[in-house]
Amino acid sequence: MSSENIESIVNRRYEHGFITDIESHGLPPGLDESVVRAISTLKKEPQFMLEWRLQAYRQWREMTEPTWAHVHYPPIDFEGISYYSAPKSDADKPQSLDEVDPKLLETYDKLGIPLHERARLAGVAVDAVFDSVSVATTFKAKLSEAGVIFCSFSEAVREHPELVQKYLGSVVPRRDNFYAALNAAVFSDGSFVYIPKGVRCPMELSTYFRINAANTGQFERTLIIADEGSHVSYLEGCTAPMRDENQLHAAVVELVALEGAEIKYSTVQNWYPGDENGVGGIYNFVTKRGDCRGDNSKISWTQVETGSAITWKYPSCLLRGNNSVGEFYSVAVANNMQQADTGTKMIHIGANTSSTIVSKGISAGHAQNAYRGLVKVMPQAHGARNHTQCDSLLIGKNCGAHTFPYMEIKNPSAKIEHEATTSKISADQLFYCRQRGISEEDAVNMIVNGFCKEVFKELPMEFAVEAQALLNVSLEGAVG
Amino acid sequence: MLEIKNLKVRIGDTEILRGLSLSVKAGEVHAIMGPNGSGKSTLAQVVAGHEDYVVTAGDVTYMGNNLLELDPEIRAREGIFLGFQYPVEIAGVNNAYLLKAAVNAKRLHQGLGEIDAFEFLKVAREKMATLGMDPKFLNRGVNEGFSGGEKKRNEVLQMAMLEPRLAILDETDSGLDIDALKAVAQGVNALRSPERAIVLVTHYQRLLDYIEPDHVHVLSEGRIVRSGDKSLAHELEEKGYDWLREVANA
Numbered sequence: 001m002s003s004e005n006i007e008s009i010v011n012r013r014y015e016h017g018f019i020t021d022i023e024s025h026g027l028p029p030g031l032d033e034s035v036v037r038a039i040s041t042l043k044k045e046p047q048f049m050l051e052w053r054l055q056a057y058r059q060w061r062e063m064t065e066p067t068w069a070h071v072h073y074p075p076i077d078f079e080g081i082s083y084y085s086a087p088k089s090d091a092d093k094p095q096s097l098d099e100v101d102p103k104l105l106e107t108y109d110k111l112g113i114p115l116h117e118r119a120r121l122a123g124v125a126v127d128a129v130f131d132s133v134s135v136a137t138t139f140k141a142k143l144s145e146a147g148v149i150f151c152s153f154s155e156a157v158r159e160h161p162e163l164v165q166k167y168l169g170s171v172v173p174r175r176d177n178f179y180a181a182l183n184a185a186v187f188s189d190g191s192f193v194y195i196p197k198g199v200r201c202p203m204e205l206s207t208y209f210r211i212n213a214a215n216t217g218q219f220e221r222t223l224i225i226a227d228e229g230s231h232v233s234y235l236e237g238c239t240a241p242m243r244d245e246n247q248l249h250a251a252v253v254e255l256v257a258l259e260g261a262e263i264k265y266s267t268v269q270n271w272y273p274g275d276e277n278g279v280g281g282i283y284n285f286v287t288k289r290g291d292c293r294g295d296n297s298k299i300s301w302t303q304v305e306t307g308s309a310i311t312w313k314y315p316s317c318l319l320r321g322n323n324s325v326g327e328f329y330s331v332a333v334a335n336n337m338q339q340a341d342t343g344t345k346m347i348h349i350g351a352n353t354s355s356t357i358v359s360k361g362i363s364a365g366h367a368q369n370a371y372r373g374l375v376k377v378m379p380q381a382h383g384a385r386n387h388t389q390c391d392s393l394l395i396g397k398n399c400g401a402h403t404f405p406y407m408e409i410k411n412p413s414a415k416i417e418h419e420a421t422t423s424k425i426s427a428d429q430l431f432y433c434r435q436r437g438i439s440e441e442d443a444v445n446m447i448v449n450g451f452c453k454e455v456f457k458e459l460p461m462e463f464a465v466e467a468q469a470l471l472n473v474s475l476e477g478a479v480g
Numbered sequence: 481m482l483e484i485k486n487l488k489v490r491i492g493d494t495e496i497l498r499g500l501s502l503s504v505k506a507g508e509v510h511a512i513m514g515p516n517g518s519g520k521s522t523l524a525q526v527v528a529g530h531e532d533y534v535v536t537a538g539d540v541t542y543m544g545n546n547l548l549e550l551d552p553e554i555r556a557r558e559g560i561f562l563g564f565q566y567p568v569e570i571a572g573v574n575n576a577y578l579l580k581a582a583v584n585a586k587r588l589h590q591g592l593g594e595i596d597a598f599e600f601l602k603v604a605r606e607k608m609a610t611l612g613m614d615p616k617f618l619n620r621g622v623n624e625g626f627s628g629g630e631k632k633r634n635e636v637l638q639m640a641m642l643e644p645r646l647a648i649l650d651e652t653d654s655g656l657d658i659d660a661l662k663a664v665a666q667g668v669n670a671l672r673s674p675e676r677a678i679v680l681v682t683h684y685q686r687l688l689d690y691i692e693p694d695h696v697h698v699l700s701e702g703r704i705v706r707s708g709d710k711s712l713a714h715e716l717e718e719k720g721y722d723w724l725r726e727v728a729n730a
Binding site: 423429435436438439451453 | 528529530531551552553555556557561562564567568570571572573574577578581582585586589621638642
């Protein structure tokens with residue numbers, strides 16, 4: 001039997017009629033072209049999208065997993081993963097907060113998450129939760145008045161195929177890296193944003209308000225386009241701990257800023273980090289890149305990373321437009337057995353481009369925290385400027401901080417500054433604070449928050465307060 | 481207020497305090513003098529609750545309670561203040577923030593509400609003025625980049641804000657020029673009151689020219705070998721510590 005025949009037989013399994021079955025049960029583990037086709041069919045995608053996915057899949061097949069990051073984990077069995085999991089039915093979900101893990105509720109309490117949100121976050125069945133539709137409707141009306149498109153990726157593929165086709169993969173090409181290619185082949189859903197020319201988005205866009213946000217799954221894809229002279233601030237994630245049965249997460253985020261446009265992208269990532277021994281935590285392999293495509297455009301990444309067993313993430317900026325600006329502000333916390341290899345890439349292509357990198361890494365327990373950053377100045381990028389500030393804070397004796405700064409400067413007019421510090425929360429500092437009546441836990445929080453304040457001040461106000469609380473919870477028991 | 485009986489303390493394998501007894505009453509100022517390595521700082525650290533020091537024998541009672549059972553932060557909230565010999569730097573933490581957190585920790589312990597932010601700033605600025613400190617120090621990192629003298633003034637500022645019942649000042653005079661010494665002494669003298677006790681740990685007599693003690697004790701090899709009034713300090717200054725070592729060994 002030729003391979004084509006096998007393929008067609010396999011494909012038949014997912015033909016129409018079987019789809020509802022998959023919708024309620026998900027796909028069995030394993031990845032081949034039929035799986036890619038099935039996902040596309042399930043999402044009722046146009047032909048171009050299917051082709052795009054299939055090409056990505058074929059490219060992914062040729063690629064190998066990257067091993068250069070300073071992280072260690074057992075090999076991932078890509079054939080053991082289901083690439084489409086069915087949304088949980090309400091019957092399977094907890095029916096009320098009484099059925100939710102009390103430890104989780106305790107954390108919500110510490111984070112100060114309002115009562116009515118806890119049920120939603122804990123995944124309590126929808127009809128038991130407050131009605132969010134009215135909030136979302138008001139929100140949508142306001143946005144459409146401004147001409148802003150903000151919807152799920154699936155919806156965008158169906159409703160705005162011309163925009164998707166034009167920009168999809170234009171910042172992170174399909175074969176950019178192993179995980180980006182995998183994502184391109186099988187991405188489940190995500191967010192799509194388009195801000196029209198000259199529009200200042202009337203509110204901060206948050207995944208929180210996106211309808212159908214539930215179950216975007218492990219392969220999320222986000223595309224944000226800011227047309228000429230527009231402005232948008234986007235918030236991703238939330239401080240509440242996120243659990244997922246899927247261990248591997250490989251998201252892709254693409255940002256496009258046209259002339260004079262500005263995108264501010266803030267992330268709080270709190271995926272389950274695993275227990276004290278690192279068992280069960282999420283592997284988070286993310287490709288995030290912004291393209292300052294037009295002159296005088298600006299892209300700013302702010303991230304607070306506290307979760308995941310493994311974080312592999314380098315939100316980057318391509319500074320193509322003249323006078324374009326890229327910023328990266330990051331707090332990465334690794335406690336217990338967590339491993340983080342995160343940083344940024346600033347690629348200066350246009351003239352008089354400037355970039356700022358402020359990275360704050362905190363390590364506690366047995367965690368390993370690495371900053372990896374590239375500043376690249378292309379030959380034509382006259383007058384490029386970069387300032388990098390890279391600080392590490394160690395709590396306890398068994399953790400590690402590593403810094404891997406790379407610089408490739410091909411234009412002599414570039415001005416590049418790099419500052420790095422490593423400090424430690426010492427027993428003397430803690431005793432000093434305790435002698436002033438401040439508990440050890442409060443002392444650690446005070447020192448950590450002092451260390452991070454440069455980054456926190458870049459976050460939208462409410463987010464900053466939450467992020468601070470989140471850090472305190474993440475480092476609980478880190479000392480002593 | 482503070483009763484220490486036959487206190488023995490070791491750090492690692494080294495016994496440092498070897499049966500020290502001391503009684504401090506409210507309203508008194510005590511000076512503890514002695515050569516380097518006699519155990520002066522150890523005494524201060526043990527009363528404050530430093531966990532590296534292991535008490536192997538003896539009792540310490542404070543306000544009638546067993547002090548050794550309390551965590552350092554509880555001791556602090558109960559009114560024990562230690563002015564550190566080497567105040568530690570805490571980069572990134574605002575000096576005013578630490579000070580306010582300390583004041584509030586004590587107030588909450590006493591069942592009072594948190595201090596009003598404006599009230600706090602007003603009082604802090606007043607106290608800084610009397611200590612000759614620039615108000616800018618409030619907005620700097622805790623002891624970050626402070627000179628030796630600035631650190632010691634900062635300790636006295638914290639003490640003034642916290643209004644402790646028992647203040648122990650560990651070599652607060654060391655490394656100070658004469659102006660700083662006077663400012664620090666003035667700050668300490670301003671705190672003298674019938675309800676409060678002050679213990680000055682010092683190597684030199686000169687601090688006692690500015691803060692007059694009621695009692696002077698000489699510590700040698702982990703024990704108080706002689707106690708007296710302030711004239712003892714002068715005697716020490718004349719005869720040196722060797723004289724006492726002979727007394728101790730006799």
